[in-house]
Amino acid sequence: MPSIESGPLSPPPSPLILTQDELKKIAAYKAVESVQSGMVLGLGTGSTAKHAVDRIAELLHQGKLKNIIGIPTSKKTHQQAVSLGIPLSDLDSHPVVDLAIDGADEVDSNLNLVKGRGGSLLREKMIESACKKFIVIVDESKLVAHVGASGAMPVEVVPFCWKFTQNRLQSLFDYAGCVAKLRFNNGGEDGELGITIKNK
Ligand SMILES: O=C[C@H](O)[C@H](O)[C@H](O)COP(=O)(O)O
Structure with a gap:
């Protein structure tokens, strides 16, 4: 009968714990996979959308994306995009937006959203209502049973x-x-x- 050796077991590998910001970044990078060269893009506002804007700029500089035109949803995003060299326009010149990518404060199971707790309100609604496709990027902390559950x-x-x-x-x-x-x-x-x- 084979003997069974016993002894101290090595501990199982500890699960990878990601910070909320790392989760935001993963979600943002995933969303940017939908961006194609030649698109007019709504550039969202907030700590999640910031990662998406960074990634779009990175792909532009690497030559993996070309001829992107961004329409920022806030002055803050405008500054970020300018600093990263993303070509910008506005809804007057580009009234049709191919894709907008933005974060949200809450999302319920019916995809109702709360947005604007970061202070970006009117511009983001104007741009995101003009887009053909809208990708909302959230980490799991934004998922709620009903909108209004986590705040104002x-x-x-x-x-x-x-x-x-x-x-x-x-x-x-x-x-x-x-x-x-x-x-x-x-x-x-x-x-x-x-x-x-x-x-x-
Ligand atoms: O007013 C800000 C925007 O609606 C943001 O998309 C929203 O507040 C989410 O921001 P964050 O990604 O920083 O949580």
């Missing part, structure tokens, strides 16, 4: 009589015990104000 709903409003709008928003969601608060008053991307609606 961001709403962008014009400065004109913003308190009136705030009160209208408040009255719409009073029944749910929510409060509408001014979030930033130094002007959004184009002078709009941000109001958030969240539980009291």
Whole structure:
């Protein structure tokens, strides 16, 4: 009968623990696989979309992508894209966007999204509603049972009589015990104000 040796076992390899930023980067790089030369691209805003913009620039510089035109969804992304040498345009010159890639704050199982907690609101909606295809990149921390589960709903409003709008928003969601608060008053991307609606 063969003998069975016993002794200390070497520990199993420890599972690879990825940081949230590494997960964002993986998701972003995967999304950029859908980018093809000659495309007009909506360039998203935020810590996830930033990886996608970096990757697009890297592929451009490597010559693996050519003739890309980017339309940034915020001033911040505009600065990033300029610094990386990505050719840029706008919706006036390129009203049809082939593909937009952006992050989100929440995604539910029906693919409803919350976006804009990072402060990019109107521009991203304009650009992403003009695209033929929209890829949303999220890490698993963004998955929720229902939108609004993890935080406030961001709403962008014009400065004109913003308190009136705030009160209208408040009255719409009073029944749910929510409060509408001014979030930033130094002007959004184009002078709009941000109001958030969240539980009291
Ligand atoms: O206002 C910002 C945008 O909607 C972002 O896409 C969203 O906030 C997600 O940003 P992050 O990737 O940094 O979580």
